[in-house]
Amino acid sequence: MASGVNDMNMEQEEGNLERLLKWAAEFGISDSKCRGHSCLGHSLVVSYFHGAGGRGLGAARDLEKGELVLKVPKSALFTRESLLLKDDQLTVAVNAHSSLSPTQTLTVCLLHEMGKGKTSWWHPYLVNLPRSYDIIATFGEFEKQALQVDDAIWAADKAISKAQFEWKETNALMEQLKLKPQLRTFKAWLWASATVSSRTMHIPWDGAGCLCPVGDLFNYSAPVEESDFENMEHRTHDLALQDISTVNEETSCILDMEQLDSDSGRLTDGRFENDVGAYYFYAKKSYRKGEQVLLSYGTYTNLELLEHYGFLLNENPNDKVFIPLEPEIYSSCSWPKESLYIHQSGKPSFALLSALRLWATPANRRRSVGHLAYSGLQLSVENEVFVMRWISNKCNSTMKSLPTTFEEDSLLLSVIDKIQNVNAPLEFANVSSVSTDEICTFRANVLKKGETDSKTLVSGKMQRSRERWKLAVEWRLGYKKILVDCISFCDEMIRVLCSQISHS
Numbered sequence: 001m002a003s004g005v006n007d008m009n010m011e012q013e014e015g016n017l018e019r020l021l022k023w024a025a026e027f028g029i030s031d032s033k034c035r036g037h038s039c040l041g042h043s044l045v046v047s048y049f050h051g052a053g054g055r056g057l058g059a060a061r062d063l064e065k066g067e068l069v070l071k072v073p074k075s076a077l078f079t080r081e082s083l084l085l086k087d088d089q090l091t092v093a094v095n096a097h098s099s100l101s102p103t104q105t106l107t108v109c110l111l112h113e114m115g116k117g118k119t120s121w122w123h124p125y126l127v128n129l130p131r132s133y134d135i136i137a138t139f140g141e142f143e144k145q146a147l148q149v150d151d152a153i154w155a156a157d158k159a160i161s162k163a164q165f166e167w168k169e170t171n172a173l174m175e176q177l178k179l180k181p182q183l184r185t186f187k188a189w190l191w192a193s194a195t196v197s198s199r200t201m202h203i204p205w206d207g208a209g210c211l212c213p214v215g216d217l218f219n220y221s222a223p224v225e226e227s228d229f230e231n232m233e234h235r236t237h238d239l240a241l242q243d244i245s246t247v248n249e250e251t252s253c254i255l256d257m258e259q260l261d262s263d264s265g266r267l268t269d270g271r272f273e274n275d276v277g278a279y280y281f282y283a284k285k286s287y288r289k290g291e292q293v294l295l296s297y298g299t300y301t302n303l304e305l306l307e308h309y310g311f312l313l314n315e316n317p318n319d320k321v322f323i324p325l326e327p328e329i330y331s332s333c334s335w336p337k338e339s340l341y342i343h344q345s346g347k348p349s350f351a352l353l354s355a356l357r358l359w360a361t362p363a364n365r366r367r368s369v370g371h372l373a374y375s376g377l378q379l380s381v382e383n384e385v386f387v388m389r390w391i392s393n394k395c396n397s398t399m400k401s402l403p404t405t406f407e408e409d410s411l412l413l414s415v416i417d418k419i420q421n422v423n424a425p426l427e428f429a430n431v432s433s434v435s436t437d438e439i440c441t442f443r444a445n446v447l448k449k450g451e452t453d454s455k456t457l458v459s460g461k462m463q464r465s466r467e468r469w470k471l472a473v474e475w476r477l478g479y480k481k482i483l484v485d486c487i488s489f490c491d492e493m494i495r496v497l498c499s500q501i502s503h504s
Contacts, residue, residue, distance in 0.1 A: 016124075016127050016128050017046060017128060019124045020124045020125060020127075020128050020213070020214070021038045021039050021040055021046075021214070022038060022124075023124035023125070024039040024076065024124075024125075024213055024214050025038055025039040027073065027075060027076045028071075028072075028073040028075070028076065028278075029070075029071070029072045029073070029076050029213060029214050029215075030042075030070070030071055031043035031044045031060075031069055031070045031071075039214055040057075040060070040214070041060055042060060042061075043059070043060055043061065043063060043067075043069045043070070044057045044058065044059065044060055044069055044070060044293060045057070045058050045059075045060040046058075046217065047290075047292070049219070049292045052219070052292060053219030053220070053292070053311075054219075055217065056217060056218065056219040056292050056293075056294075057217050057218055057219075057292070057293050058290055058291060058292050058293060059287040059288065059289050059290060059291050059292075059293050060289065061289050062286075062287065062288055062289055063283045063286060063287040063293065064283065064286055065283055065284070065285045065286045066282055066283060067282065067283045068280055068281070068282055069281055069282065069283050069293060070214065070215060070270075070280070070281040071278050071279070071280055071281075072212050072213065072214060072215050072278060072279040072281075073277060073278045073279075074272075074277045074278060074279075076212075076213055077203070077210040077211070077212055077213075077279065078110075078122060078125070078210055078211035078212070078213070079106075079203065079206055079208075079210040079211075080094075080102065080105055080106050080109060080206055080208060081205070081206065083109045083112075083113065084109075086121065087112075089177070090109065090112060090177065093173060093176045093177050094108075094109075094173070096173075096176065097170075097172065097173045097176075100169060100170060100173065101166075101208075102206060102207045102208035103193075103196060103207070103208045104166055104169065104170050105173075105208065106196055106200075106208040106209075107166075107170070107189070107192045107193045107195075107196050108170050108173050108174060108177070108192075110192045110195060110196065110211075111174065111179055111183045111184075111188060111189075111192045112177050112179060112183075113126065114126060114183060114192075115179055115180050115183050125211075125213045129195055129199075130195075132191065132464055133190075133191065133194035133195070133198060133310045134306075134310035134311070134464070134467055134468050134471055135159070135194045135197060135198065135306070135307060135308065135309065135310040136155065136156045136159045136160075136303075136306050136307045136310075137156075137159040137160050137162070137163040137190060137193070137194070137307075138190055138194065138310075138468065139156050139160070139468055139472070140445070140465070140468075142441060142442060142445045142465075142469065143465070143468040143469050143471075143472050144156040144157070144160075144472075146438070146469055146472035146473060146476070147472045147475060147476055148402050148403055148404070148476045149402070149476060149479055151303075151322065152303055152475065152476070152479075155303060155307060159307055163186075163189065163190060163193060164186065166189075166193070167186050167189040167190075167193075170189075171184070194310065195211070196208070196209075196211075197308050197309070198308060198309045198310060199211055199212075199216045201215065201216070201270065201279065201297070202271075202272070203272050203279075204272060204274070210279075212279055215270065215279055215281060218270075218281070218293065218294060218295035219292065219294055219295070220294065220295060220296070220297065220305075220309065220311075220313075221284065221294030221295065221296050222296065222299070222300075222313060222316055222317050222318055223296035223298070223299055223318075269281060269282050269283070269284040269295050269296050269297075270282070270295060270297075281295065284296055299318045300316075300318060301316070301318055301319050301320055302316050302319045302475055302478055303475065306471060306475060310471075311471075312471060312474055312475060312478065314478075315344075316344055316478075317344055318344070319344040319478065319482065320341040320342060320343060320344060320349075320482075321341060321342045321479055321482045321483060321486075322340070322341050322342075323341075323342065323391070323394050323395060323398055323483075324394065324398065325340060326359075328359060329355055329356065329359045330355075332355070332358055332359045332363075332366065333354065333355040333358050333359070333373075335351040335352075335354065335355050336351075339351035339352075340352045340355055342391075342395075342482055342483070342486045343482075344482060345485065345489075346481075346482055346483075346484070346485025346486040346487075346488065346489045347486070347489050348391055348486065348489075348490075350376055352391075353376070353387065354373045354374055354376060355373075356387045356390065356391070357373045357378070357379050357383055357384070357387055358370060358373040358374075360383050360386050360387055360390070361373075361379060361383065381497050381500055381501055384493070384497055385494055385497050385498065388490040388491075388493045388494045388497070389490070389494060391486065391490050392486070392487050392490035392491060392494075395483040395484075395486050395487045395490075396487060398483060399480060399483050399484070402476070402480070403434055404432070404434050404435060404438075404476075405480075406477065406480040406481065406483075406484050408432045408434065408435050409435075409473055409476060409477040409480065410477060411430060411431060411432075411435065412431065412435040412438065412439075412473055413470070413473050413474065413477060415431060415435075415439070416466060416469065416470045416473065417470070419439070419442070419443075419466060442465070442466070442469055445465070446462050446465055
């Protein structure tokens with residue numbers, strides 16, 4: 001949640017942060033039972049973690065797993081309820097537009113509060129919010145097309161259309177509140193809605209959630225424990241090599257782990273405690289002094305992280321790739337479509353293997369072997385080889401349908417950060433012609449939008465465009481890596497299976 005581009009100089013940023021922590025302490029936000037001039041210092045400290053989320057919260061001392069590390073009282077939470085109680089004009093206007101969703105209302109409330117400037121009670125908090133976000137709804141046409149994959153481009157189109165529709169729906173409310181013209185623009189709406197999307201936390205009494213001062217400085221960590229994920233993968237791999245006469249009682253465990261839905265219970269390490277009237281944050285594991293303390297607030301793929309939060313994880317155990325499947329594959333099994341995917345590790349999901357094994361079986365034999373397929377067992381060596389070859393070929397064809405290769409994207413990514421001046425001549429060795437065209441399109445796009453600055457090598461606007469382009473390339477590179485790893489996995493499985501045939 002602490003991600004976002006900030007144009008303030010370091011001195012001003014540090015001053016604003018110091019005022020925020022002092023303000024927070026005055027209203028009971030604390031990482032200690034004892035109140036002090038700052039709300040942090042006993043358990044947590046604000047630090048900068050390069051390459052790991054930027055500004056975040058580090059351990060001020062050794063912390064034990066499950067230990068309470070931060071408390072934010074209800075009175076300090078930025079909610080629709082707290083805002084309406086303090087502003088009669090806002091209450092009257094909001095009540096006159098009851099058809100708006102809770103999230104739309106909270107977004108307008110945020111813009112309304114921003115318009116108050118220094119007179120706002122929340123000013124010390126509001127000035128510390130990021131100046132811009134990189135959620136997918138902020139992507140321009142160039143960044144959107146840079147995603148390359150149809151599903152991702154569709155997700156971007158959908159997010160942009162949704163943002164525009166919701167903004168138009170709130171225009172009447174914003175006019176009634178007489179918001180300043182610059183706060184009624186679509187650009188301002190994108191900022192406010194991105195703030196709400198990326199920084200709100202769950203509260204039981206309001207579906208829009210709440211903004212949580214200091215609590216939203218935690219950076220994100222995927223909630224799946226690595227050891228559990230690796231164990232699940234090893235068991236799936238073992239089942240793929242298992243003979244049909246063997247019954248494995250662990251298949252239900254694998255099914256349970258794979259059926260974890262991205263919305264299941266909003267998996268978090270923080271929650272509102274009704275009995276004490278405060279938001280409590282707990283250490284998800286033991287931390288040594290100086291380590292970054294992370295928060296898990298849901299299981300998301302990298303595309304979902306990009307859509308809602310504006311960042312990606314290099315190693316995201318919840319990431320996945322959906323490859324194109326024939327309609328008969330869906331009709332020949334009872335697995336839901338969302339369970340048929342390739343894991344971030346490159347291994348096919350339990351359900352995908354099960355569905356393909358059944359589909360590769362003659363229709364008149366499927367009923368007799370269905371229970372084996374749904375148990376995760378290999379139906380025959382020949383069937384398994386066919387399935388692995390089919391997946392490998394499908395991954396290969398998917399890769400070839402994209403404009404650039406995995407290797408080209410890897411090289412392009414190393415070049416993007418070197419683009420400091422769009423007017424400078426391009427001399428990048430080993431960059432493919434397709435990637436060179438993409439770089440030229442970026443330069444032309446920046447010049448067309450007037451995002452250059454003659455006084456500096458890179459303007460703030462150009463930097464943000466470059467960062468969004470980089471995110472798009474990083475996302476598609478991760479997508480392709482999963483496909484590459486899946487091809488390697490399937491090829492290795494074929495080698496092992498074929499050796500079984502030769503020795504039988």
